[in-house]
Amino acid sequence: MMDLYRFMGIEKKVYEFGCQVWEGLRERFDQIDTISEYNQLKVLKAMQENKVSEACLYGSTGYGYHDLGRDTLEKVYASLFGGEDALVRPQITCGTHALSTALSGNLRPGDELFSPVGKPYDTLEEIIGIRPSRGSLAEYGVTYRQVELLKDGSFDYEKIKESIHEKTKIALIQRSKGYQSRPTLSVNRIRDLIQFMKSIKEDLICLVDNCYGEFVEKEEPLRAGADLVVGSLIKNPGGGLAPIGGYIVGKKEYIENSACRLISPGLGKEVGASLSVLPSFYQGLFFAPIVVAGALKTAIFAANLYEKLGFRVEPSGTESRHDIIQSVELGKKEAVLAFCRGIQSASPIDSFVTPEPWAMPGYDNDVIMAAGTFISGASIELSADAPIRPPYTVYFQGALTWQHGKFGILMSLQKLVDAKILTF
Numbered sequence: 001m002m003d004l005y006r007f008m009g010i011e012k013k014v015y016e017f018g019c020q021v022w023e024g025l026r027e028r029f030d031q032i033d034t035i036s037e038y039n040q041l042k043v044l045k046a047m048q049e050n051k052v053s054e055a056c057l058y059g060s061t062g063y064g065y066h067d068l069g070r071d072t073l074e075k076v077y078a079s080l081f082g083g084e085d086a087l088v089r090p091q092i093t094c095g096t097h098a099l100s101t102a103l104s105g106n107l108r109p110g111d112e113l114f115s116p117v118g119k120p121y122d123t124l125e126e127i128i129g130i131r132p133s134r135g136s137l138a139e140y141g142v143t144y145r146q147v148e149l150l151k152d153g154s155f156d157y158e159k160i161k162e163s164i165h166e167k168t169k170i171a172l173i174q175r176s177k178g179y180q181s182r183p184t185l186s187v188n189r190i191r192d193l194i195q196f197m198k199s200i201k202e203d204l205i206c207l208v209d210n211c212y213g214e215f216v217e218k219e220e221p222l223r224a225g226a227d228l229v230v231g232s233l234i235k236n237p238g239g240g241l242a243p244i245g246g247y248i249v250g251k252k253e254y255i256e257n258s259a260c261r262l263i264s265p266g267l268g269k270e271v272g273a274s275l276s277v278l279p280s281f282y283q284g285l286f287f288a289p290i291v292v293a294g295a296l297k298t299a300i301f302a303a304n305l306y307e308k309l310g311f312r313v314e315p316s317g318t319e320s321r322h323d324i325i326q327s328v329e330l331g332k333k334e335a336v337l338a339f340c341r342g343i344q345s346a347s348p349i350d351s352f353v354t355p356e357p358w359a360m361p362g363y364d365n366d367v368i369m370a371a372g373t374f375i376s377g378a379s380i381e382l383s384a385d386a387p388i389r390p391p392y393t394v395y396f397q398g399a400l401t402w403q404h405g406k407f408g409i410l411m412s413l414q415k416l417v418d419a420k421i422l423t424f
């Protein structure tokens, strides 16, 4: 084994340090395997209950009327996540689009959208109109309000209570911290928050941005009282196989509203050919619990490895996990470049290219991105990115297998050693 690692560019001392870190994580990894076993059974149960058949894999063209595979897949998602109905489509182009569809489908002029957990994910700012944008909810007369989390990361119940009023239609709850430095919400914390908000306004629609959270825990937010959950298929639930897509699951009426926005009023869920994506949607969902487990192990391995080397990591090596994102504060630009180049050179695709920091639309600083993925931009695959600014924090996520994740993290460390940023 060590010979092969050495042949692939990992020195003995780096490999041995990695093994030592891994030894301390066996129990933790066992717990992750138990959760993935539970979720694997849940996926199977949903597929069996809804009688997924060979015919479901064929797909449709044109208008896509009576698309058995598409309609059955939506029933599978509804059963699995605990909703009445679902919209799972290749016509939903990404997570941002899924969120935009669910929000604009269910909000009307004069309504207010409310975030009880602070600023939402960057791309949501333009959907809402926090940053003025063409076609934003603000342009359609939907107002927005948010309440920050308290300093210790807890909910500001008092301010939340003051902020919910007659016009408040949807509460947007982002489960993952994304690329912010607040804690990610556990499903239990989401339950507390929803119970509190519904005690103030019973008919408030609680919508959870579930990106990066699927299958990390045993239960999903609909079981915690949410009305809608929304996510991307090129993250967790696509299992690395879905080449595009998003999902919205929840109350029937809200799914119908979303479908009428996605497709057209009057057409709704009945239209939308699945083309040839269904096998990857089904099989990706089938693999997803195992893939998410690999991504979680990779994140926990990296957190412990870099923590041992004296870097600040978030979440910490021992904290409980509610999403697959990991950050490491590397302290200087050269370290960020070395880390990202390690991830890139460990990839199955484009391992020979060197990522460089570059100006990107929507960012104030240059950004470096490392990704050698089968599906372009899929962040369930091992990928890392970092804005080039103090404190030089790199964010990474994914790995389709734990074995690849381990190699990628060891390679990031090797590049730090090669650049003489670290010595053993």
Ligand SMILES: *Cc1c(COP(=O)(O)O)cnc(C)c1O
Residues within 6 Å of the ligand: 094, 095, 096, 097, 121, 123, 174, 175, 176, 177, 178, 209, 211, 212, 232
């Ligand atoms: C990724 C992500 C989104 C947006 O998804 P895209 O597929 O990148 O458009 C929204 N919210 C959160 C929390 C995310 O992690």
